[in-house]
Amino acid sequence: MEIAKLVESQHAYFKTGATRPVAARLEALRQLEQSIRLHEKEICNALCNDLGKSDFESYMCEIGLVLDEIRFQQKHLARFARPRRVKTPMAQFKATSFVSPEPYGVVLVMSPWNYPFMLTLDPVIGAIAAGNCVVIKPSAYSASTSDLLGQLFAGLFQQKFVAVVPGGRAENTALLEQKFDYIFFTGSVEVGKLVMEKASRNLTPVTLELGGKSPCIVDETANLKLAAKRIVFGKYLNVGQTCVAPDYLFVHESVKDHLIGYLKMAITECYGAKPLENRDYGRIVNQKHFERICGLMEGEKILAGGETQPEKLRIAPTILGDITPESPVMQEEIFGPILPVMTYRDLSEVADYVCAHPKPLAFYFFTTSRAHEEYLLSRCSFGGGCINDTIIHLATTAMPFGGVGASGMGGYHGKASFDTFTHYRSIVKKANWVDLPIRYQPYDEKKEKLLRMFLH
Numbered sequence: 001m002e003i004a005k006l007v008e009s010q011h012a013y014f015k016t017g018a019t020r021p022v023a024a025r026l027e028a029l030r031q032l033e034q035s036i037r038l039h040e041k042e043i044c045n046a047l048c049n050d051l052g053k054s055d056f057e058s059y060m061c062e063i064g065l066v067l068d069e070i071r072f073q074q075k076h077l078a079r080f081a082r083p084r085r086v087k088t089p090m091a092q093f094k095a096t097s098f099v100s101p102e103p104y105g106v107v108l109v110m111s112p113w114n115y116p117f118m119l120t121l122d123p124v125i126g127a128i129a130a131g132n133c134v135v136i137k138p139s140a141y142s143a144s145t146s147d148l149l150g151q152l153f154a155g156l157f158q159q160k161f162v163a164v165v166p167g168g169r170a171e172n173t174a175l176l177e178q179k180f181d182y183i184f185f186t187g188s189v190e191v192g193k194l195v196m197e198k199a200s201r202n203l204t205p206v207t208l209e210l211g212g213k214s215p216c217i218v219d220e221t222a223n224l225k226l227a228a229k230r231i232v233f234g235k236y237l238n239v240g241q242t243c244v245a246p247d248y249l250f251v252h253e254s255v256k257d258h259l260i261g262y263l264k265m266a267i268t269e270c271y272g273a274k275p276l277e278n279r280d281y282g283r284i285v286n287q288k289h290f291e292r293i294c295g296l297m298e299g300e301k302i303l304a305g306g307e308t309q310p311e312k313l314r315i316a317p318t319i320l321g322d323i324t325p326e327s328p329v330m331q332e333e334i335f336g337p338i339l340p341v342m343t344y345r346d347l348s349e350v351a352d353y354v355c356a357h358p359k360p361l362a363f364y365f366f367t368t369s370r371a372h373e374e375y376l377l378s379r380c381s382f383g384g385g386c387i388n389d390t391i392i393h394l395a396t397t398a399m400p401f402g403g404v405g406a407s408g409m410g411g412y413h414g415k416a417s418f419d420t421f422t423h424y425r426s427i428v429k430k431a432n433w434v435d436l437p438i439r440y441q442p443y444d445e446k447k448e449k450l451l452r453m454f455l456h
Contacts (some may be wrong), residue, residue: 007178010106010133013160049144052282062118072397073129091454094431103131105181114241116142126417140168207410214362216246222366228262234390240337244362253343284313293336351379358406
């Protein structure tokens with residue numbers, strides 16, 4: 001596939017106006033939904049090949065969320081795409097004002113390997129709903145899912161409308177040399193910086209969904225048993241390879257031992273006494289990441305887990321104790337099934353620590369104290385999060401999902417997905433039968449009085 005010609009063909013197709021009618025967008029979404037339902041088993045198989053995901057987890061965390069996003073766009077698209085009347089200032093009499101949504105044009109969606117179906121399709125759905133052409137670049141690390149995406153879209157749409165570009169770094173580099181009208185990237189901070197640098201050459205707007213070390217805090221008032229269960233779910237889902245997974249745990253020193261006990265119980269309840277024998281427990285994506293994660297456990301105090309299966313790239317749910325801010329595991333995003341635990345005495349220590357580091361993508365706080373909740377929310381900046389739960393804030397079409405600062409920029413899901421891939425034109429339509437002379441020269445005191453009256 002010659003990338004430059006592909007992008008050129010999409011620009012040409014977009015200029016025909018074929019993607020603009022709402023009926024055409026709805027038909028594309030209908031076809032996509034139908035294809036996903038038809039190939040659900042193949043999608044599950046691909047996710048199992050890439051990450052060892054069970055069919056249940058694949059539907060819960062990927063396929064089901066994608067279908068929900070499609071249904072939302074289908075239900076609301078006609079309303080989203082309509083021009084919206086707004087108030088016109090008296091100084092502009094006689095006129096009407098309206099905001100008109102239009103698609104950007106040709107957009108690039110670059111997706112990661114950890115949720116290779118959902119994190120590809122969710123932004124693509126928003127781009128199609130907004131009326132754009134789309135070039136999709138899935139991750140080479142999730143080869144089975146990437147291949148399936150290529151086959152799925154090749155059977156659905158012409159490449160001049162939606163195309164999947166396979167490959168690795170060479171293809172990424174070639175794509176970023178092209179002129180797109182919008183770029184949506186999900187991945188690491190370092191690659192995100194490169195994407196933004198390349199986009200700046202053409203003044204291309206970007207959405208960056210990145211990551212970082214997302215904190216999880218448990219205070220002395222929390223429901224410890226329930227907190228442990230929900231932390232275990234969020235931390236070890238997809239074997240910790242989740243951008244919004246709790247990266248580290250801050251627990252009040254007075255309840256640390258109790259919480260650790262409940263965490264161990266929750267791990268056993270969820271994954272069994274021998275998690276590495278659990279068929280529904282996944283694996284690390286490749287050898288490189290497996291070795292990196294294992295390295296973060298070396299020399300640390302292991303409170304639970306720590307077992308590995310190198311031949312299967314599997315690491316048991318692990319808890320590390322006696323961790324300090326200087327520990328190696330606290331120097332990078334873990335992106336694996338390791339939970340480092342630190343303690344605190346006063347909540348201000350937690351706030352100071354979080355605020356002294358790059359703004360995280362997610363933030364989790366377990367408490368029954370309204371005062372504690374309000375204190376941390378007023379002190380800490382983050383992309384999104386939960387009080388008394390983990391992960392679930394992104395599983396909704398009612399709120400935008402995205403980062404802030406080092407964890408990204410922009411958001412999507414639901415209406416925010418449509419907005420992300422839409423330019424809103426502000427238009428004033430002026431009447432011809434009257435023309436107020438106040439703005440024209442020559443100026444005098446009478447005109448100035450009228451001007452001040454209108455603009456007061």
